[in-house]
Every structure is written in C-alpha cells, then in structure tokens.
Amino acid sequence: xxxxxxxxxxxxxxxxxxxxxxxxxxxxxxxxxxxxxxxxxxxxxxxxxxxxxxxxxxxxxxxxxxxxxxxxxxxxxxxxxxxxxxxxxxxxxxxxxxxxxxxxxxxxxxxxxxxxxxxxxxxxxxxxxxxxxxxxxxxxxxxxxxxxxxxxx
Numbered sequence: 001x002x003x004x005x006x007x008x009x010x011x012x013x014x015x016x017x018x019x020x021x022x023x024x025x026x027x028x029x030x031x032x033x034x035x036x037x038x039x040x041x042x043x044x045x046x047x048x049x050x051x052x053x054x055x056x057x058x059x060x061x062x063x064x065x066x067x068x069x070x071x072x073x074x075x076x077x078x079x080x081x082x083x084x085x086x087x088x089x090x091x092x093x094x095x096x097x098x099x100x101x102x103x104x105x106x107x108x109x110x111x112x113x114x115x116x117x118x119x120x121x122x123x124x125x126x127x128x129x130x131x132x133x134x135x136x137x138x139x140x141x142x143x144x145x146x147x148x149x150x151x152x153x
Contacts, residue, residue, distance in 0.1 A: 004050060006051045009100070010100060011102035015047060024044060026069070028049075029048060029049055030066045032044055032070075039108050040110065040116075041081050042077050042080055042081030044108075045104045045106060045107075048065075052102070053098075053103065054092050054093050054098075074086050074088065086109055087108040089106045090103070
C-alpha cells in the first residue's frame with residue numbers, strides 16, 4: 001500500500017504528465033484518459049493521481065474525487081462514443097485481473113452486439129454455494145465489519 005508517486009508506475013507518470021496520454025478531464029486528485037489498448041471506442045480509465053494499488057488502500061477523502069470524476073464522465077463517454085450504456089469496472093488486485101498495480105476505474109462504452117457480456121459471463125457459472133457455505137461466508141464478512149478488522153492486511 002502506498003499513497004505517493006511510484007517512479008516506475010506508468011499511471012503515476014501519466015498523472016504527472018510525464019507521459020503523453022489522451023487526457024479527457026481531471027480534478028485535484030484524479031485524472032481520466034483514453035485507454036491505450038481499448039476494449040471499445042471511448043474506453044476510458046480514471047485513476048487517482050497518487051499511487052494506490054487497491055481500492056481499500058485509498059483514504060476516503062481521495063475516493064470521493066475519484067468517483068466524482070467517474071460519475072461526471074460516464075454520460076460524456078457514452079455520448080462521445082455513440083453508446084447508450086457503459087460498463088464501470090475495477091480489477092481490484094492481481095488475482096482479479098489487475099494488470100497495472102495502480103488503482104484504475106474502467107469506463108467501457110457498451111453497445112448491443114459488441115461481444116462483451118455480463119460479469120457472470122466471466123466466470124464458470126456452475127459454481128454455486130449451498131446454504132451452509134453461503135451462511136459461513138456471510139458470517140465471516142459481517143464479523144469483519146462488526147469487529148473492524150481485515151484479515152490478511
């Protein structure tokens with residue numbers, strides 16, 4: 001976890017404007033730019049200007065400007081790309097598919113027939129929890145919230 005600028009992070013370099021990017025908009029703590037390897041036309045990334053690897057690493061006062069920019073830009077990305085829908089996504093850690101270890105929010109314009117699917121299409125749909133497993137994971141998550149602790153961090 002870090003809340004600084006990482007010298008070897010491409011997103012930190014974009015935030016510092018040391019690397020050219022198609023910057024769409026920014027505020028004091030976040031910046032939005034077109035993805036260099038877009039999934040669809042208009043695929044936009046919104047990042048905090050400071051380096052954080054995962055969402056839970058970000059101080060709350062830094063989360064607000066990040067998602068404020070996501071909220072602001074969603075309609076403009078749709079309109080500018082001719083889409084009527086967007087996928088808003090975060091790969092929160094390497095095991096979740098995060099390729100660059102700097103928190104980034106994807107705004108991906110979606111159109112009917114674009115080949116993308118729902119989040120459920122990303123996973124083996126045969127995985128189901130029985131009532132005991134569901135109750136156990138529910139209890140474990142709730143216990144952490146009530147106890148105020150996060151295991152493994």
